[in-house]
Amino acid sequence: MAGQLIQVATETVTSAVGSVQFISKITTDDVYMVAMNNILPVTDNVELRARFSSSGTGDATANYDTAKKQMRADSAFGNISSTNQTEMGIVTLGTAGNEMCNGILYLYNVNNSSEYSFVTIETSNRNTAGHLRGDAGGYVHTVSSSFDGINFFMSSGNIASGTFTLFKVV
Numbered sequence: 001m002a003g004q005l006i007q008v009a010t011e012t013v014t015s016a017v018g019s020v021q022f023i024s025k026i027t028t029d030d031v032y033m034v035a036m037n038n039i040l041p042v043t044d045n046v047e048l049r050a051r052f053s054s055s056g057t058g059d060a061t062a063n064y065d066t067a068k069k070q071m072r073a074d075s076a077f078g079n080i081s082s083t084n085q086t087e088m089g090i091v092t093l094g095t096a097g098n099e100m101c102n103g104i105l106y107l108y109n110v111n112n113s114s115e116y117s118f119v120t121i122e123t124s125n126r127n128t129a130g131h132l133r134g135d136a137g138g139y140v141h142t143v144s145s146s147f148d149g150i151n152f153f154m155s156s157g158n159i160a161s162g163t164f165t166l167f168k169v170v
Contacts, residue, residue: 068137
């Protein structure tokens with residue numbers, strides 16, 4: 001049956017951690033999905049970020065490009081883009097009431113050394129100013145590489161709470 005989700009791993013953060021890593025969990029050329037639920041930082045006004053990894057080591061080379069459309073409750077939509085970054089910037093969050101993120105990431109070609117790895121993303125969050133936002137777009141790692149995991153971390157401080165779940169899409 002096509003389109004089935006098989007849970008590979010889950011990590012629920014209940015006390016502050018520096019990162020959430022799915023090490024050696026992406027083992028095939030299948031599409032993978034990460035579901036993020038109620039992600040909250042320890043530090044105010046920080047960005048949730050991610051990197052592809054091999055054997056637990058995140059790839060911090062300047063090979064990540066992004067393009068996203070941001071839907072905003074407080075003003076007109078926004079366009080977000082960047083090239084040659086050292087990580088994927090997921091969303092900016094804070095610590096005050098309900099400034100958390102939920103989202104879905106689909107990971108493609110991550111374990112395929114002949115293709116660029118890329119991610120499509122949809123998130124919803126309340127940002128540091130208390131505004132509701134939703135992002136849709138993607139990221140690409142612009143060098144053909146094979147990775148076996150993904151690492152989530154904050155631009156500063158720790159992840160306070162939330163759940164990250166990795167699925168294989170078959």
